[in-house]
Amino acid sequence: MSTKQTPVNKNQTIELTFEDITHDGNGVGKINGYPIFVTNVLPGEKAKVKVIKVKKNFAVGRRLELIEASPDRVEPPCNVFYKCGGCQLQHMSYDMQLKVKQNQVKSALAKFAHITDIPVEPTLGMEDPWRYRNKVQIPVGEKDGKLITGFYRPRSHDIIDEMERCIVTSEVNDDLVDIVREIANELGIPAYNEETHRGVLRHIMVRTGENTGQTMLVIITRTNKIPKQDEFIQRILEKQPNITSIMHNVNPDRTNVILGKKIKCLWGEAYIYDTIGDVKFAISALSFYQINPKQTKVLYDKALEYANLTGGETVIDAYCGIGSISLFLAQKAKKVYGVEIVPQAIQDAKKNAKLNDMDNTEFIVGQAEEVMPAWKENGLKPDVIVVDPPRKGCDEALLHAMVEMNPKRIVYVSCNPSTFARDLVILTEGGYKLKKVQPVDMFPQTSHVECVALMSRMED
Structure with missing residues (x-):
């Protein structure tokens, strides 16, 4: 590809000031609005960079020398941080990590859902952001x-x-x-x-x-x-x-x-x-189970708060997995229905419900977008729907099925701000308004961020 239209050429050495960081932890510097992505640099830093790849809309560079360091730069305690790639942010102070993750959610809402009027809360972090993976x-x-x-x-x-x-x-x-x-x-x-x-x-x-x-x-x-x-x-x-x-x-x-x-x-x-919390889980070798239980409790407590259950509500948990959120909700709900496409996960969910003597739960194997319309046909009217989809977000048919069921509240637990913001567009068009967003740092030292969002029907 010709690079004449780009402001940099491959193998060129340039000085660059970084103004932002991407969702995967790369620093972003710009020349005449043209972005150049570089690893192991922080917003506010200036570095000498060698351009190693040039595309029409962006370039990739390698840091040669740090000219001006950020006050938030720290020495990574891991001896292989610069070689490994498992963590992306160990060179960044933890306070800055939390701010970056809050901004990641804000940016995704503005870019993909054009939402700028809903305050995104400061990220809930860990007291000790190390040794957390189970x-x-x-x-x-x-x-x-x-x-x-x-x-x-x-x-x-x-x-x-x-x-x-x-x-x-x-x-x-x-x-x-x-x-x-x-x-x-x-x-x-x-x-x-x-x-x-x-x-x-x-x-x-x-x-x-x-x-x-x-x-x-x-x-x-x-x-x-x-x-x-x-x-x-x-x-x-x-x-x-x-x-x-x-x-x-x-x-x-x-x-x-x-x-x-x-x-x-x-x-x-x-x-x-x-x-x-008070919920016990049986975990097999193949079970999906959150890898940071301390922060999972923080995340689920927030989901429970947003669900605002008083004991009389019917709740649907789409993408219920082994029933972790379902059982948290079942502590306060009248009835919780969970649906999940993986049969083994539903077996585990039923086992976990029994383990906790929670007989106000029902778990079904299937695609939520197919099961939910059948539930609606049979007269099931949820007060709250909770979704915790994979990184690719919700299936569009599921979003429409949620809107059709017309719950008072939708609680969306997201591990990818971009697909979360994309899904919000369909839910907003369906008559729901975003009320609150709370980022939670489930994976300190990495660029990943989870968040919990509350949506209510517009007439409420």
């Missing part, structure tokens, strides 16, 4: 004849083996990954090789119950059997006797997907348990 999935590789574990370098499948600790995951998870790698090494269990599709050990996954201390180890292999399995398990238990569960997941496919479909319990229970 789940880790670490790839296994080989280097110089020895097993290595670590996250991949950005946009590659090269494992960073000099990672000492992952300081956003729990220490128990960190320790267990080290133990499993060392024992597998001693027993000569080979790592899976993506190129040859040979070898055994693909990933090590650990889940921890934040409030129960229970731990599940999942060993993910290409093969149906783990070499020296009995000795492997015995030695793991000797080193870490407090494990609750050891699972074996088989993934024989050439794929980037971590978990395969076949799973069996090698030792202990097939579930671990955790609590969020």
Whole structure:
């Protein structure tokens, strides 16, 4: 592509002042309105930059030298921060991270929904924004004849083996990954090789119950059997006797997907348990469960506040998963209906309802946009609808089905401000007005932000 119409050329060195940061943590500097994206720079900083890619509407640069540093720049405590890519904001003060996330939500509302008159609340952050992840999935590789574990370098499948600790995951998870790698090494269990599709050990996954201390180890292999399995398990238990569960997941496919479909319990229970507030959850190796339980409680408390339940309401939870939000709502609602397309998740939701003696819940497998019109036909009239969709947002047919059911309030829990703002357009056209938006920092040190929004019928 010709670059004559752009103000910069490939391989050119320029000085650039950064005014903003993208949703994935890259700094944005502009020349005559033309944006140039650069990693590891902060708003307010000035840097010498080499242009490495030029497109019609933007360029990408690499920082060569920092000329003026922001007062919000901090030294990343992780020894592989600049190589890893798992976290994007460790070089930014936590106060600034929270402001950036608030602005991310504001910008998305202005850009995609043209909403600028609703105040976006300051982001609810953590007192201690480290060691918050209750789940880790670490790839296994080989280097110089020895097993290595670590996250991949950005946009590659090269494992960073000099990672000492992952300081956003729990220490128990960190320790267990080290133990499993060392024992597998001693027993000569080979790592899976993506190129040859040979070898055994693909990933090590650990889940921890934040409030129960229970731990599940999942060993993910290409093969149906783990070499020296009995000795492997015995030695793991000797080193870490407090494990609750050891699972074996088989993934024989050439794929980037971590978990395969076949799973069996090698030792202990097939579930671990955790609590969020007063609600108890059974978590399997395949369950979706929020990875930051402390902030999940903050998020769900806000959703419950916005739902404004007094005990007489009927609530629908679309995308209900294992019933985590549904059961939170069921504490205050008359009846909660949950719908989810994944059968295993609905099984878990029913199990969790039983676990908490919540018989005012009903869970159904299906697509919400198909199930909800059938519910409406049968006379179901929800007072509140709650949605917590994946990053791609709600299916358009679901948004129309929600409007058709005409609830008093819609509570939207979002993990992607852009798709949330896009969905708001349809809900606004359907007669709902955005009332409140509260960002919550579920993933400190990363550029991700969640938010909870309240919408009410315009006549209310």
